Amino acid sequence: MRQSSILLAGTICLTALLPTAASAAQARCPEARTITGECVNPAITQALRNQSIAYTQQKLSYTAPPRLPSADFGVLIARDWNEMLNLFTFPPVGPAPTTNRRP
Amino acid sequence: MRSRRRPESALLSGAIFSLLCSGGAVSAADLPAMPVKAQVQSFDQRWQVTFNDEVQYYSWDSSQGYPHLPLQLPADPKGPGHGSQVYNPYGLQIDGKATDDLQVQFLVRSGYVWSSQTTGGVSTSASTPTDTTLGTTLTYNGIAGIQPFASLNVNAPTGKTVLMGNSAFARPDPDLSGVPTFGEGWNIGPTIGINVPITAQMVASFSTGYTSRGTYTREGVIPLVGAQGTDSIKPGNDWTVNTSLAYQASGLTLQLSGTYVLESETFIDGVPLYKTGDRITVSGGAGYTWTPAWSSQLTASFTHIDRNIVQNLFAPPPLIVEAANSNSNVTQLVASTTYTQGSFAIGPTAGFTYRDHNDYDPTSATFLPAKTSYSAGAMAQYLVNQMASLSLRAEHRWVHEDINPDKMIGIFGILPGSGFPAISSTGWMVSLGGTIKF
Numbered sequence: 166m167r168q169s170s171i172l173l174a175g176t177i178c179l180t181a182l183l184p185t186a187a188s189a190a191q192a193r194c195p196e197a198r199t200i201t202g203e204c205v206n207p208a209i210t211q212a213l214r215n216q217s218i219a220y221t222q223q224k225l226s227y228t229a230p231p232r233l234p235s236a237d238f239g240v241l242i243a244r245d246w247n248e249m250l251n252l253f254t255f256p257p258v259g260p261a262p263t264t265n266r267r268p
Numbered sequence: 269m270r271s272r273r274r275p276e277s278a279l280l281s282g283a284i285f286s287l288l289c290s291g292g293a294v295s296a297a298d299l300p301a302m303p304v305k306a307q308v309q310s311f312d313q314r315w316q317v318t319f320n321d322e323v324q325y326y327s328w329d330s331s332q333g334y335p336h337l338p339l340q341l342p343a344d345p346k347g348p349g350h351g352s353q354v355y356n357p358y359g360l361q362i363d364g365k366a367t368d369d370l371q372v373q374f375l376v377r378s379g380y381v382w383s384s385q386t387t388g389g390v391s392t393s394a395s396t397p398t399d400t401t402l403g404t405t406l407t408y409n410g411i412a413g414i415q416p417f418a419s420l421n422v423n424a425p426t427g428k429t430v431l432m433g434n435s436a437f438a439r440p441d442p443d444l445s446g447v448p449t450f451g452e453g454w455n456i457g458p459t460i461g462i463n464v465p466i467t468a469q470m471v472a473s474f475s476t477g478y479t480s481r482g483t484y485t486r487e488g489v490i491p492l493v494g495a496q497g498t499d500s501i502k503p504g505n506d507w508t509v510n511t512s513l514a515y516q517a518s519g520l521t522l523q524l525s526g527t528y529v530l531e532s533e534t535f536i537d538g539v540p541l542y543k544t545g546d547r548i549t550v551s552g553g554a555g556y557t558w559t560p561a562w563s564s565q566l567t568a569s570f571t572h573i574d575r576n577i578v579q580n581l582f583a584p585p586p587l588i589v590e591a592a593n594s595n596s597n598v599t600q601l602v603a604s605t606t607y608t609q610g611s612f613a614i615g616p617t618a619g620f621t622y623r624d625h626n627d628y629d630p631t632s633a634t635f636l637p638a639k640t641s642y643s644a645g646a647m648a649q650y651l652v653n654q655m656a657s658l659s660l661r662a663e664h665r666w667v668h669e670d671i672n673p674d675k676m677i678g679i680f681g682i683l684p685g686s687g688f689p690a691i692s693s694t695g696w697m698v699s700l701g702g703t704i705k706f
Contacts, residue, residue: 193368197465200413205465209514210415212523213463213473214407218419220527220549221477221508222457226423228398228447229377231457234322234357235659235701241551243571243598244442246623246636247544251534252486252501253439253449254335 224248315364320703327352328444328665328695333387333437336672336688351385351438355446357398369410375403378426381450383438394438396428396450415463419477420456427451429484430498436487443621443641443667444695452503453482461510469517479506488536502535504544519557526550533577533587540586545574545595564605571598592627594634604647611651617663619643630673631682637670645697659701667693 194204333349357379378400384393403421429451442448461475481503488499512525529547551569573595606615621641645663674687
């Protein structure tokens, strides 16, 4: 009798908890969620994703980098002066013993 | 979703703040202290389209024209240089959810540029469409504790790479203008990465990307003839790894990032010209919301590049490590404070960039002197309605490049007049932008 009561109580508890657990597992977050299922601030993940693309594609395009123009002012990427001076200035490039021929 | 219960003014403030902080892009300042309305909308609505157009005007005056060519003809007055540039980039971005767990982003960006410059007594100008970038990013949200993403961007060569005659002088000083050149080749850039949420407020990110840069032609000199022709340029490909950590809670945002770049050889007409040294960048930022109306942001970065590999006069091998490092370390700081009231936001901005001199002897032709740049200005933004916003940004810039001493010319010794005095430049940048979301 006592064992039956415990089993019954356990079943009731499980029945009560299962939907909660299931709904927690199915809860939708705007973006990522932690390992415990907590929703992560979407501003953080979105900014990190954009940052990753900006930093890993620094030289994809000098005139049309992969972001909206309004985001340009927030990007701190140092100019590669070696490339500026060799590829983009007058006189044109040509064979040279050093890369940075122009002071 | 909590932001939906905030007062309308707080919602607008959050949206403006986030937009002012570079549109959710890169630095710690991009992590707004308040939830971003646009992101809430993206969650509620499956797709959102954003169109952004900016018109940026740059003008500058310098005590020496750019580029600072050595050994200019005596007749060259080496007079002051000046110029202006209008850079009009525009982009369309579509954000949405293909499924409940799969986010998709499409991006198209292009633009137009007008540039004119007087340098060394030569006045010239150039105008052209810029290159066009097409990109897509996929993000998967279906795994707890990890958010993988993959991106592919392509630079389509719609700009102009060959500037014949004196038009090449229209390429301006990158520190005083919006874009230093007007076009490149087909560049293809895949990136993959993961965001790892440590807590709901702290996320680590690991990513890697490869940039395959295609061949393009630009003006050159025909060997032995000396007449102007064209050269085939194959810039080096980049392989980059990046790791970042970001935290945001209680009005405080912090971000730290490290990036390492390996670049392959650059070729001209099929001959290896140089290979840029490995590049490392460390950057960080902080932002704080003092009150619902006031917030401040500070972002900093430091970049170091190792010695290049350069052409060997006594090949083989064709390339050898250069005798000293011809690259400079670059330190950058950007600070801003924003006051938000209703649908209007305004605040001061300031910037600082320091490029130290390279490691070559000052009497060497390869010596690059130190260069310091300051900027101060203001930005403002007006949220017209739930869909549209306008932005205005204005900055004054002061640039100083140290003296570049006269050069040692072999057995002839120091050649008077082969160097440059210190160069001072001032300039303005005014940018007007508009963003529509629907």
